[in-house]
Amino acid sequence: MLKDLPLGRVYQHIEPGPVTLLTTQATGKKPNVMTMSWHMMLDFEPPYIGCVVGAANHSFATLRRTGECVIAIPPADLAEVVTKIGNCSGRDTDKFAVFPLTPLPARHVAPPLVGECIVNLECKVRDTYMVNRYNMFVLECVKAWQNPNLAAAKTLHHQGYGRFTLDGEEIRIKSKMR
Amino acid sequence: MLKDLPLGRVYQHIEPGPVTLLTTQATGKKPNVMTMSWHMMLDFEPPYIGCVVGAANHSFATLRRTGECVIAIPPADLAEVVTKIGNCSGRDTDKFAVFPLTPLPARHVAPPLVGECIVNLECKVRDTYMVNRYNMFVLECVKAWQNPNLAAAKTLHHQGYGRFTLDGEEIRIKSKMR
Numbered sequence: 001m002l003k004d005l006p007l008g009r010v011y012q013h014i015e016p017g018p019v020t021l022l023t024t025q026a027t028g029k030k031p032n033v034m035t036m037s038w039h040m041m042l043d044f045e046p047p048y049i050g051c052v053v054g055a056a057n058h059s060f061a062t063l064r065r066t067g068e069c070v071i072a073i074p075p076a077d078l079a080e081v082v083t084k085i086g087n088c089s090g091r092d093t094d095k096f097a098v099f100p101l102t103p104l105p106a107r108h109v110a111p112p113l114v115g116e117c118i119v120n121l122e123c124k125v126r127d128t129y130m131v132n133r134y135n136m137f138v139l140e141c142v143k144a145w146q147n148p149n150l151a152a153a154k155t156l157h158h159q160g161y162g163r164f165t166l167d168g169e170e171i172r173i174k175s176k177m178r
Numbered sequence: 179m180l181k182d183l184p185l186g187r188v189y190q191h192i193e194p195g196p197v198t199l200l201t202t203q204a205t206g207k208k209p210n211v212m213t214m215s216w217h218m219m220l221d222f223e224p225p226y227i228g229c230v231v232g233a234a235n236h237s238f239a240t241l242r243r244t245g246e247c248v249i250a251i252p253p254a255d256l257a258e259v260v261t262k263i264g265n266c267s268g269r270d271t272d273k274f275a276v277f278p279l280t281p282l283p284a285r286h287v288a289p290p291l292v293g294e295c296i297v298n299l300e301c302k303v304r305d306t307y308m309v310n311r312y313n314m315f316v317l318e319c320v321k322a323w324q325n326p327n328l329a330a331a332k333t334l335h336h337q338g339y340g341r342f343t344l345d346g347e348e349i350r351i352k353s354k355m356r
Contacts, residue, residue, distance in 0.1 A: 017195010162353030168346020
C-alpha cells in the first residue's frame with residue numbers, strides 16, 4: 001500500500017509546516033502516538049529534522065530512551081482525531097486501540113507507520129545535545145514512505161487552541177531555490 | 179502603522195510553517211533580507227525560535243557576528259518578490275533598493291522591520307552551539323509587531339522549487355492544546 005518516497009524529497013513535506021503525528025514504542029510495550037507541530041528541516045539529504053517533544057509528554061522518555069520514532073503527516077480529514085490525540089496521554093490511553101489509526105510495521109525502526117497518513121518518515125535520534133535545554137531532538141530520516149491514495153490530500157497547519165488552516169491554492173513561481 | 183503583538187501569541191504565527199523573510203544588518207552597512215523556510219518554535223514565552231540559515235548565505239556571517247535579526251512573515255501576494263529575494267544575494271544586490279519592501283526601524287535590534295509584512299519579530303541570538311553542526315541559530319523574540327491591515331492575509335508555505343501552497347479553509351476543533 002505505501003510506496004517509497006525518495007529521501008531527497010522529504011523536505012518538500014516538512015518545510016511547509018504541517019501538523020504531524022509522532023509514533024514511539026518502548027521496548028516490550030504497545031506503540032504510542034502524539035501530535036506534534038514544532039519541527040523543521042535541518043538538512044536536505046540525508047534528511048535531518050529538528051523537533052520539540054515536551055518533557056511532560058509520555059513520548060518524551062520513550063524517544064529519549066529508544067532513539068527511534070516515526071513522523072507521520074495526517075490528511076486534513078483526520079483533524080478531529082489529530083486533535084483528540086493531542087488532548088490525551090499514552091500514560092492512560094492506548095491510542096492505537098482508541099483511535100481509527102492503523103499501525104503498520106516500519107522497516108528500520110520499532111515504532112509503527114500510520115496507514116492513514118500521507119507520508120511516514122522513519123527516524124533515528126542523532127543528537128540529544130539540545131534535549132535538556134529545549135526538549136529538541138535531532139533526527140535523521142532513514143526511510144520515507146508515501147501513500148499513493150493520498151497524493152492530493154490537504155494537510156493541517158496549527159495556529160493554536162485547535163484552530164487549523166488547511167492547504168489552499170497552489171502556485172508555482174520560477175525559482176532556482178531548492 | 180504596526181501594532182504590538184503580545185509575545186505569548188508569536189507561536190501562533192510561526193507554528194503553521196509560513197515562508198518568512200529574515201533581515202540582518204552588518205554594522206555600518208545597509209540592511210539585507212533573505213527568504214527562510216526552515217524554522218520552528220522552541221518555547222512559547224518568552225518565544226524561542228530555531229532557524230537554519232545556510233552558511234553560504236550572505237546573511238549567515240552577519241547574523242553570527244551581530245546576533246540580531248528580524249523574522250517577517252510576508253503575505254501571499256508578495257510571492258513573486260519573496261521568490262526573487264531567495265534567488266539573489268546581498269553580496270551583489272541591495273535588496274531593499276531593488277524590491278518594493280519598506281524598511282522600518284525596529285525597537286530593540288539594528289536590522290529593520292518590513293512594512294509590507296503581516297508580522298515582524300525582533301530577535302536576538304541566544305545560542306550558537308548548533309551553528310557549526312547544522313547552521314541552526316536559537317533566537318529569542320524580544321519584541322513582536324503585527325500589521326492591522328493584513329490581519330486576514332494568507333501566508334505562503336514552500337514545497338520546494340518555487341511551488342507554494344497558500345492558506346486555505348480555516349477550521350476550529352475543541353482542544354485544550356495551546
